[in-house]
Amino acid sequence: MxxxxxxxxxxxxxxxxxxxxxxxxxxxxxxxxxxxxxxxxxxxxxxxxxxxxxxxxxxxxxxxxxxxxxxxxxxxxxxxxxxxxxxxxxxxxxxxxxxxxxxxxxxxxxxxxxxxxxxxxxxxxxxxxxxxxxxxxxxxxxxxxxxxxxxxxxxxxxxxxxxxxxxxxxxxxxxxxxxxxxxxxxxxxxxxxxxxxxxxxxxxxxxxxxxxxxxxxxxxxxxxxxxxxxxxxxxxxxxPSKVGYAAAERHFSPARMNPEMLMIEADHDLRDPSDMLVIDRIAKTAFHARGVGRVQAITRPLGTPIEHSSIPFQIGLQGAGQIQNMKYMKDRMADMLTMANQMGILIGTMERVYGMMRELTDIMHDMTGQMKEMQGKMHDMRDLMYTFDDFFRPIRNYFYWEKHCADIPICWASRTVFDALDGVDQITEDMDGMVVNVDKIDVLMPRVLAEFPPMIAIMKTMHGSLLTMHSTMAGIMNQMDESTKNSTLMGKYFDEAKNDDSFYLPPEVFDNPDFKRGLKMFLSPDGKAVRMTVSHQGNPASVQGIETVGNIREAVADAIKGTPLENAKVYMGGTAATxxxxxxxxxxxxxxxxxxxxxxxxxxxxxxxxxxxxxxxxxxxxxxxxxxxxxxxxxxxxxxxxxxxxxxxxxxxxxxxxxxxxxxxxxxxxxxxxxxxxxxxxxxxxxxxxxxxxxxxxxxxxxxxxxxxxxxxxxxxxxxxxxxxxxxxxxxxxxxxxxxxxxxxxxxxxxxxxxxxxxxxxxxxx
Incomplete structure (x- = not known):
């Protein structure tokens, strides 16, 4: 101890x-x-x-x-x-x-x-x-x-x-x-x-x-x-105390065991992005003071800026989402090209169908005329059959009255002929209905045929638009690919370099549970005071350590100049400060x-x-x-x-x-x-x-x-x-x-x- x-x-x-x-x-x-x-x-x-x-x-x-x-x-x-x-x-x-x-x-x-x-x-x-x-x-x-x-x-x-x-x-x-x-x-x-x-x-x-x-x-x-x-x-x-110090120094430097405590006390709540920018500026300026080895604050709890907190990285992070979506977008572009190809095939099919429909319309029109002629002939034949039936009705009645007609071949055959004559009338009625429908088809077929050319034209236009859209989007996506690639690399390099010149914390960070725990460690409960832990490069209990305290005070005074914390109170304690x-x-x-x-x-x-x-x-x-x-x-x-x-x-x-x-x-x-x-x-x-x-x-x-x-x-x-x-x-x-x-x-x-x-x-x- x-x-x-x-x-x-x-x-x-x-x-x-x-x-x-x-x-x-x-x-x-x-x-x-x-x-x-x-x-x-x-x-x-x-x-x-x-x-x-x-x-x-x-x-x-x-x-x-x-x-x-x-x-x-x-x-x-x-x-x-x-x-x-x-x-x-x-x-x-x-x-x-x-x-x-x-x-x-x-x-x-x-x-x-x-x-x-x-x-x-x-x-x-x-x-x-x-x-x-x-x-x-x-x-x-x-x-x-x-x-x-x-x-x-x-x-x-x-x-x-x-x-x-x-x-x-x-x-x-x-x-x-x-x-x-x-x-x-x-x-x-x-x-x-x-x-x-x-x-x-x-x-x-x-x-x-x-x-x-x-x-x-x-x-x-x-x-x-x-x-x-x-x-x-x-x-x-x-x-015992010196033995304890010696044991600790085998694992930790004197600077780590004897840090300085820097506290900034303001007149307002510091838990917002704008004040975090000032706090990080103070921490950064203090860190760059001669003789300082590390500064731990809410914006740099481990002594270095919070990971991914630079503006270039956050810009690159926005591009990272686009990069993740780029594959899906390229797949959809390939689907668009496939759709255009299928549409081209469909247009060819439609043109062929249009040709066949045109022939079918002509055939249908001829068939309608023929069926009308057949309808007339059927009516004439029915009239003749009615006349025949009128003259042979007594004989016909005999065939139906004869009880043993079925046993008499000539009787049954004659009776069958007269039954068939009755079916002609039904056929004529069915023919009349068929002629009406065929006549309607004959009217509709030209109309349907007339719709094919505009439809084919529209499909050709859509096909051309799809190809144009694919070509345009392909160029745009290539540009996006190049731009997002550079922005991501820029953010990556800023992160690797631990560059803290463009620090920023977005508002949503304050809802992060880990960041909330950090706020409890580095800020007072009312949020009006923030503390920082400053470690020296050398031994704090030395003349150089004492000079470092003056350097830190000057750095903090320069950092808060012209900021919302300009009138804040600055306190410093620790081995070197004492x-x-x-x-x-x-x-x-x-x-x-x-x-x-x-x-x-x-x-x-x-x-x-x-x-x-x-x-x-x-x-x-x-x-x-x-x-x-x-x-x-x-x-x-x-x-x-x-x-x-x-x-x-x-x-x-x-x-x-x-x-x-x-x-x-x-x-x-x-x-x-x-x-x-x-x-x-x-x-x-x-x-x-x-x-x-x-x-x-x-x-x-x-x-x-x-x-x-x-x-x-x-x-x-x-x-x-x-x-x-x-x-x-x-x-x-x-x-x-x-x-x-x-x-x-x-x-x-x-x-x-x-x-x-x-x-x-x-x-x-x-």
């Missing part, structure tokens, strides 16, 4: 586990450094006891307020509170013990040495503490919760440590000094630092040039700084907190030193130290180790170094001001000799304590600690020891403007 929530939980768990290890290492570093400085187990143990009590008190206050929900806490805030508390507490103890040892070496008794130490460093501790408190409180002005959550906790722990350093530490020092517990174990030697001070006074210009050259090493590396935004790269490899907000927020917070811290540091330095120029020099050298130290950290982590500095490291390091980096300069300037009675140059050499060792020891302890954070399982904590540690080393060994003193020596009495100081004192160099 993995994801943002799991990663946050694992980060907290890893931070809590490594906090104990980091604290032990830091305590070990402080113990070793104090043993090297004081060569006394008792002094070291008491110093650690003081630091431990101060830290426990500070952490207790912070934890109590956090538990009461008065202030917020984060994993990084807890780590920074611990490291900052240990380092600052140790520094203040070193300041106090160092000045006490110096006074003892100068021959003062224990009580006088205590008062000298307290009066000499109390204002420095207070000014230093207030500087750190003010600078860390400037984090509360920031917008990012990650920075804001560190401001109050760090300020509170420093306030507690300053209060303890001004009360508890002096009390323990006063009590222990009565029993001789804090006596210096080795001879106090200022010779080395006095020689450095003398060299700076003698050659301030060359030394300033050399120190500026050293600073340029870091400053020239700074432009190549590339912040890292992938939090997983800074987590331990064995945490990192872009973090980048802009960090830049804003760094500028805000940096300017506020510099102004606050300037005011505090001005109050302590009373010199505008001295305060400006301190602030300026701190700024140079910041740039150089961050550049060196970039050189080590990014260029040598191949790991980008987390975006969170530089802003926070700058704020902490702004606060802490001025402490050592403040101690030096305060000591310089204290020695001004001996003259500028003499007082400067004395100040370097008296404070050099103490300040260097304090700076080294602070730096190595912060560098101890590198053992943390969270690489962000390690980067933060090493960056601050490198800054402190650079500030202690270069800026405080050479750069700032050389500037003060070059400026001379103008360094103390508007204060009036004597160039030459009445006392010699001690």
């Amino acid at each position: 993995t994801g943002g929530t799991a990663a946050s939980a694992d980060t907290g768990t890893a931070g809590n586990k490594s906090m104990q290890k980091t604290t032990l290492i830091a305590v070990g570093v402080v113990l070793l450094m104090l043993l090297l400085v004081y060569r006394s187990v008792i002094t070291t143990i008491v110093a650690l006891l003081i630091v431990g009590l101060e830290l426990m008190a500070g952490q207790g206050v912070v934890a109590t307020l956090g538990n009461l929900n008065v202030i917020g806490l984060s994993t990084y805030a807890v780590s920074m509170v611990t490291m900052l508390g240990i380092a600052a507490g140790t520094d203040y103890v070193i300041f106090l013990l160092g000045r006490y040892h110096e006074a003892r070496h100068r021959g003062q008794d224990r009580e006088a040495a205590f008062y000298t130490a307290y009066s000499g460093v109390s204002h420095v501790i207070l000014g230093s503490g207030l500087t750190i408190v003010g600078a860390t409180l400037c984090l509360s002005l920031t917008r990012l919760p990650l920075f804001r959550s560190m401001g109050v906790p760090c300020a509170l722990v420093i306030l507690v440590i300053v209060a303890a350093a001004l009360t508890l530490a002096p009390a323990i020092l006063a009590l222990g000094s009565r029993f001789g517990l804090f006596e210096p174990k080795r001879k106090y030697d200022e010779g080395g630092w006095r020689r450095i001070g003398a060299a700076v006074v003698r050659w301030p210009g060359p030394i300033l040039v050399v120190t500026c050259g050293i600073a340029l090493v870091g400053l020239l590396t700074l432009p190549g700084y590339t912040p890292g935004y992938d939090d997983r790269q800074y987590m331990p490899d064995n945490v 990192n872009r907000d973090l980048q802009e927020g960090a830049k804003y917070d760094l500028i805000l907190a940096g300017i506020a811290s510099l102004c606050l540091i300037f005011i505090i330095m001005l109050l302590v030193t009373g010199s505008v120029v001295a305060a400006l020099v301190i602030v300026g050298t701190v700024a140079v130290s910041l740039g150089a130290s961050v550049g060196v950290s970039v050189l080590i982590w990014q260029d040598l180790l191949g790991m980008d500095l987390h975006w969170f490291v530089v802003p926070l390091s700058v704020i902490i170094l702004l606060a802490v980096g001025s402490d050592y300069n403040l101690l030096l300037i305060a000591r310089f001001k204290e020695e001004l009675h001996g003259g500028l140059k003499t007082g400067f050499i004395r100040a370097m000799g008296g404070s050099g060792k103490v300040v260097t020891n304090a700076g080294l302890v602070f730096a190595f304590t912060m560098c101890a954070m590198v053992v943390s399982d969270l690489r962000i904590v390690g980067q933060l600690g090493t960056t601050i540690g490198l800054g402190l080393l650079f500030d202690t060994l270069i800026v405080r020891s050479f750069m700032m003193p050389s500037i003060a020596a070059l400026l001379g009495r103008w360094f103390w403007w508007p204060l009036r100081v004597r160039t030459h004192g009445t006392a010699g160099v001690r």
Whole structure:
């Protein structure tokens, strides 16, 4: 299981586990450094006891307020509170013990040495503490919760440590000094630092040039700084969420697992063809933005345009129906030709029938005449038979009266003849009826015959029309075949090319069940908002991914310009979008907190030193130290180790170094001001000799304590600690020891403007 929530939980768990290890290492570093400085187990143990009590008190206050929900806490805030508390507490103890040892070496008794130490460093501790408190409180002005959550906790722990350093530490020092517990174990030697001070006074210009050259090493590396935004790269490899990410990355790219969500919110329903055109235009323009790998929207749910949604394909699709019907149309054209051929045969048959009918009409006409003649003859024969019957009726009656006529041959034969004579009358009547019908046929036959020529002419016309129609339709169908073939190929090629320049969704698509499911996925229930999933070409959690967000926003703004969605609201979220907000927020917070811290540091330095120029020099050298130290950290982590500095490291390091980096300069300037009675140059050499060792020891302890954070399982904590540690080393060994003193020596009495100081004192160099 993995994801943002799991990663946050694992980060907290890893931070809590490594906090104990980091604290032990830091305590070990402080113990070793104090043993090297004081060569006394008792002094070291008491110093650690003081630091431990101060830290426990500070952490207790912070934890109590956090538990009461008065202030917020984060994993990084807890780590920074611990490291900052240990380092600052140790520094203040070193300041106090160092000045006490110096006074003892100068021959003062224990009580006088205590008062000298307290009066000499109390204002420095207070000014230093207030500087750190003010600078860390400037984090509360920031917008990012990650920075804001560190401001109050760090300020509170420093306030507690300053209060303890001004009360508890002096009390323990006063009590222990009565029993001789804090006596210096080795001879106090200022010779080395006095020689450095003398060299700076003698050659301030060359030394300033050399120190500026050293600073340029870091400053020239700074432009190549590339912040890292992938939090997983800074987590331990064995945490479950990172293991889960690694398993997922074996199958999916980081871009697929960390897409951006682009949402367009309009004031009307977007579920219509016209708005779909605009939505696809937005998706297409966003897809063509530099750095975008894929855009999924309702018009391209799989990252490519919906299949067959181009206008050429839809035009070709209309031709596809014609192509499907073309075979049937060609078959019907063949039937038409067959019909024409059959009609030609029918016309020939009709012409032959017409010839036969003409002959039949003539025959019928002749036969009608003959039948009329026969009818007349039949009437004549009937009349003759009637006459014969009248004359032979008595004989005929005999034949019918004779009972035995059937037995008499002549009788029966004669009787049969007379019966036959009776049939002539029936035949005559039938002949009359036949003649009437034949006469009608004789009249109708010419009429029927007269209909044949027009009928044949019409059939010939139809035959010619069919042939003409077939010829015309054949040409038209050939043209249709060619035109539909091209349109279909055009649509096919547009589909294969995934060309989205001519997208269109017809209204009937909105009734499609699959499209309705897509609408539910990509559009809000009221249809007024549409979302798109944007995948990067590279890693979203990178500088390139952040730049891609800007490209997408510009592309969307251009896409909706002049469309019905011109006034729509555009929202974007995701890994890269969040990192872009973090980048802009960090830049804003760094500028805000940096300017506020510099102004606050300037005011505090001005109050302590009373010199505008001295305060400006301190602030300026701190700024140079910041740039150089961050550049060196970039050189080590990014260029040598191949790991980008987390975006969170530089802003926070700058704020902490702004606060802490001025402490050592403040101690030096305060000591310089204290020695001004001996003259500028003499007082400067004395100040370097008296404070050099103490300040260097304090700076080294602070730096190595912060560098101890590198053992943390969270690489962000390690980067933060090493960056601050490198800054402190650079500030202690270069800026405080050479750069700032050389500037003060070059400026001379103008360094103390508007204060009036004597160039030459009445006392010699001690």
